[in-house]
Amino acid sequence: MIWATALEEGCHPTLLLNYCMQEILKWNGWGYNDSKFIFNKKGQAEFTGKRYRLSGMVLPVLKEWMEKTLGASLEHKITSRAFLNTSDVPPSIVNEEFLQDLRATKISYSQEAEDRVFRAHGHCLHEIFVLREGMFKRIPDIVVWPGCHDDVVKIVELACKHNLCIIPFGGGTSVSSALECPADERRTIVSLDTSQMNRILWVDEKNLTAHIEAGIVGQDLERQLGESGYCTGHEPDSMEFSSLGGWVATRASGMKKNSYGNIEDLVVHIKMVTPRGVIEKSCQVPRMSTGPDIHHFIMGSEGTLGVVTEVTIKIRPIPEYKKYGSVVFPNFERGVACLREIAKQRCAPASVRLVDNAQFQFGHALKPQVASIFTSFLDGLKKFYITKFKGFDPNELCVATLLFEGDREKVLQHEKQVYDIAAKFRGLAAGEDNGQRGYMLTFVIAYLRDLGLDYYVIGESFETSVPWDRVIDLCRNVKERIVRECKEKGVQFAPLSTCRVTQTYDAGACVYFYFAFNYRGISDPVHVYEQIERAAREEILANGGSLSHHHGVGKLRKQWMKESISDVGLGMLKSVKEYVDPNNIFGNRNLL
C-alpha cells in the first residue's frame, strides 16, 4: 500500500492522521463513523459518539417531530448496504507507461476500489443515494497523494504527457456534483488528493499572514494556528472536513465573515499549478492595481484550471471573549427588518442568523433531555412569557442567533447595541443557550440527513444571495414553490420547507434553505427530488436571487450559468480555460 512511501518522505506527523481520515469517516454518509443519529431501544433518538456537544445525548422529541413534520415512521425503515461491494466498482484502467513514470516520482498512489469510490463523489443527495444502493458509472481510475507543490507540478506534467484527466480532491464535501466523474470521459481519470499537503509553511506575525499548503482541512488549520494564538476565522459549516484549496476553488464563505471576511477577503496570495505552468503573483501585498485580479480567475474555478497548492492567508489573534446570544421575533418579517437595520448600521456581530418558524421548531426537536425539573420549569416559564405575555404566535415566531467576538468590554457594548436595535423590531433576548444550540445544529444537520434516509426521508440544503428588499418575497415564494411542486409530483406528505438568513451584507443577504420530504409511495425519489430542486432554483432566479452564494456551480447548476453571467461573460471564462488548459486535462467539466 501507499503508507510506506509517505512515511519514507518524512512528512509532518499529522500526516498519519490524515491518511486515516478515510478510515474514520463514513463511506456512505456524512462525517465520522462513530457519530450518527440512531433510535435506541426505547425508541428515542440519540446522537452517538463523543465528538460533539450533542454526542451521547438523548433527544426525546425528535421522533415525534419526524413523525409529525415528515410523516416518517419507525416501522418503515430502509437501510443502506453496510459494505462496498468491490466487484460492482468499475475497473481501474491506467496505462503502464504512466504508472512507471508515476512510480519514478515516488508519489504515493492507489488503485484500490475503496480509495477510488471514496473520491468519486461529494455529498449531494443523489451521490449518497448511489452509495447506499447503486454504483457510479464512472469513478477515478487512480488516486494520487502529492506531498507538496513540486509533486503536483510533476503529476500535472505527467498528465499532460500521457493525456490524462485530473480531478482535484480536497475534503470531498462538495454539494454541486463537482467531484462526479463525467461518465463519458475515456481518458484515465486521476483523482489528485491534496490531503497530504497540509503543512503550515510559515507564519508571519508582523504582517499577520500564514503560508499554508492547500490540502489542510479547516479544523486542523484552526487548531494548529490556535496553538500559537492565531486563527483565520474562516468557518464554513463544513470546516471539519473541507480544505483550504477547496475553499479557494469554490469561493467559500464562512460563518463569521462579518468579522473576518469571505475567502476572497482573506486570501493574500495563491499558487496554482496549471497545464500551462504555475500561476502566482510576485508579491504578498494587501491590494494591487495590475489589471483584473488574477486571483479572481482562480477563486471559483472549481478545479477546471489547475490545482491550488499553497495559499497565503490572513490570520488574526484569537479573540479573548466569545458570547452567543439569541433574539425571538414575533414573525419572520420583523426578523428580516431587524437584520437589515443591523446591516445598515454596520454593527453585525461576527455571526447573525435568522431562522424561520419551521426551523425554530426543528431546532426544538433537537433539544436534549433536560437535566432537572427546574430547567424544564424554566423552559415552560419562558414559553409562557413569550407566547402569552408578549403575544407571540408560536407558529409565527422566529429566532435570530448571534455570535459576538472580541475583547470582553467591546463585546458587551456591541451586544447591547444589537439588542437595542432588535427591541425596535419587537425582538426579545432569548438567551445564550438558544444561540449556541442554533450553531451546533449546523454541524449535526448533515448527520440528520443520514437518519432521514433510513426512514424514507430525503433532504438537501441549498443557498442563494438576494438583495434586501426581496428577501421576504424570495423566502416565501421558494418555500411555497417547494410545497406545491411536492404536491404536484405526488409526494404524499407535506415536505419540510424551511429557510434561514445566514449572512448579512450592505446590499443584501445570503439565504439558506432546507428541504426534505418523505418519499414513501414514490418509485424514483431521486428523480422527483431533482425536479423539485430544479424548480426551487428556477424560483430563486425568478425572484432575483443568485445561482449560488458559496456552494458553487459544479455540474449541478451549470445549466443556468449562461443566463447568470451573460454570453460574453461565459465566453471570457471559456477563453481563459482555453488558454490555461487547452487539452482539458482538468476535465471535471464543472462550471462551463
Next chain:
Amino acid sequence: MAAAGSSRLGALMYSKELISKKRDEFEDILEERRQSSDLRYAMKCYSPVIYKGLSACKPSAIKYSVLQSEQVQYVIKQLSKEMGESTDIIQEEAIEILDEMGHNLHIGAIRFFAFSLSKIFKRLFQRVCVNEEGIQKLQQAIQEHPVVLLPSHRSYIDFLMLSYLLYTYDLALPVIAAGIDFLGMKIVGELLRRSGAFFMRRTFSGNRLYWAVFAEYVKTMLRNGYAPIEFFLEGTRSRTAKTLTPKFGLLSIVMEPFFKREVFDTYLVPISISYERILEESLYAYELLGVPKPKESTSGLLKARKILSDNFGSIHVYFGQPVSLRTLASGRIDRCPYRLVPRHLPQRLSEDIQEFVTDVAYKMELLQVENMVLSPWVLIASVLLQNLPAIDFELLVEKTLWLKGLTQAFGGFLEWPDNLCANKAVTSSLALHSNIVSLVNGQVVLNNVRMENGATEELVFKQALSILMCGAYRNQLLNVFVRPSLVAVALQMTQSFRKEEIYSCFIFLRDILSDEFIFFPGIALKDFEEGCFLLTKCDVIQVTPQEILVTERGNSVAVFLAALFRPFMKGYQIISRYLSKETKEAFTEKQFILGIRNFAFQLLQTGSTQCYEVLSSDLQKNALAAFVRLDVVKKMKTTNGFTYTVNKEALNKTAEMFDFRIPIKKLVTARL
C-alpha cells in the same frame, strides 16, 4: 395552407373540449329569500374566510401605507422636481386622490345593502341562479392566494349582484374598481363606498400622480390579501350584449405583484353574469342611436323605480374555475426584467409582458363567453330578426327548436326550462319581452316594425330602436356562432370550394370583425379549424385536404349562419360606401358618427337598405377602428383629439371585398 403562427399560444389555447363541456348545476338563491326573513338574513353572522397570508389592517392603514410606499413617494419626488412644487403640496394632492378613491368597508352598509337588495331583487327577478360549485372553488381560492374577480359587464346590477352573492355565501366582499361617475350619486355613492367599492377616474392616462396612487392602492390591497379585487375587463357596460374587447390597464396592475414576485400567485376568476332581460335594455338602444345617456344621479335611480314593477326574468351567475396566473405564466414569463431594477421604480412593461397581459385578457373574456347562459329568448330573437316583420307562431316555435339543437351542438350554454313544452317556453319568453314583441293573430311581430319603404324619420328611429333592442339578445348567440358562421360567410363570399381561398377570406373577416367579437390574438387558423370542425360535426360541410364542400342538407344551416352576421357585413359595407362618397377632408370621430347616421337614415327612409343596425354607434365605431387597422383610414393626433382621413385606393380594395362578393346567391353545394 398558411403555417400557423402559433408559438405564443402555449398554455393559453382554448382549453375547452369542443365536444362536451361539463358545467356545474345552478341553484336559485332567491328561493330561500322568498321563504325567510330578509331582516334576519341581513343581520346574520358574517365571518368570511380570509387569505392565509392576510395581515389584518383597517382601510385607513392601507391608505397610509399606500401614501408612504416607495412607489408613490418616488413619483411625488419626481413631480416635485419637475414642477418645482414642494413635495408637501403634491402629497396633499395624493391624499385627496386617495380619499376620493378609497373604499371604506363598513358592515352596517353591507347589512343595509343586503336587506334592501333582497327586497329589490325579489321584485325584479324571478330567479337568481348561481353555480355553487364555483362558489366553493372561489372560497378555496380566496384562502390560498390573492383573488381577482373578473365579471362580465352588462348592467349596473352586475357589481351589486356579485357583492350580494358573496355576502350570501359568507365570502369576503370584493373591493371594486368602479367608474367615478357613480360619485355623482351622493347617497348611493357613499353606500357603495362603504360596501367596498373604490373609484377610479375613467381616464387618467396623463395624470402620473393619479396613476401611481391608484396602481399602488390596488396592488397594496392585492398583496395584503385584504379582499378580492373586482373589476370589469370590458371597462364599461356592453350596450350590445356582445363582449367588448378587453382593457389592459387594470389587469396589468393586478398582475404586476406576481411579475415582481411580491405574491406567489394570483387567481383570476372569470364570472359570467347573464340576464334574461337586461334592466337597461331600452336605455342602451337609445344610447346606440345617439340619444345621450342620462348622467347617473340618485334622482335618476329613483325615477327608475317604476321598473321595479316590471319583471326581468332570471339571472344566471356562473363563477368560473379560478385560473392560476403562475400556471399561465409558466414557460412564458419565467424571468422578469424587474430583476435588474428596484421594484418600486415605475417601468414600462416589456413587449413580452404586454403580449402576455393581452393574451390573458382575451383568455379570461373567452372563459366568460363560454359560461354565459343563453335563454330561449336569445334563440327567438335570432330567428325573429331573420323573419321581419312577422313570423307565424308555430313556425317560430319550430325554428327555435331547430336553433336550440344547433346551439347545443356548437357548445352553447343553454338553459331551457325543462319542465315546459316548447310552445309554453316560447310563449313565456314572448310575455317577458312584451315591450319588444307582440303576438297578434298567431303572428309574432317586432313592435313598431313594418318594413315599409318611404317611412318618416320618426318611424325609422322607432324601428331601429326595436331592432337594436332585439339585436342585443341575438348578439348573445353570436359569441358561440362566430367561428362556424364566419366560415359560412366566407363560403358565401368566395363562392368557392378551395380551402385556401375560403381560409384567406375567413382571415379577412376575422380581422375586420376583431373589435366586434372576441378572438384570441394570433390564432386565425385555429379559429378556422374550430369553425370547420363544428360545421362538419353538424353535417353542414365536408372538409377534404384541399376543399370545403357544403352538403345538400347543410345548405339551409349555412345560409342561416351567414344571415346571422349579415347586419355586420351590410353595416360595414354601407360605412365603406359612405367613406368613399361622402368624405373629402379630414374628419373627427364625432363628425363621422353624425355623417354616417344621416347617410344611413336617408338610405333607410328611401328603403334602399333594411340594415337598421348600421345606426348603432357601436358598430360605427368598431368599423372605423377596423378601417384604421386595415390602413383604409389614417388616424392622426391633433391638438384637440384625433382626426381621420380616408385612403381611397385602399378603401376601394376593401369595398370590393364587400360589394362584389356578397351576392345572396345560393351556396354552391357538393354533388354527393
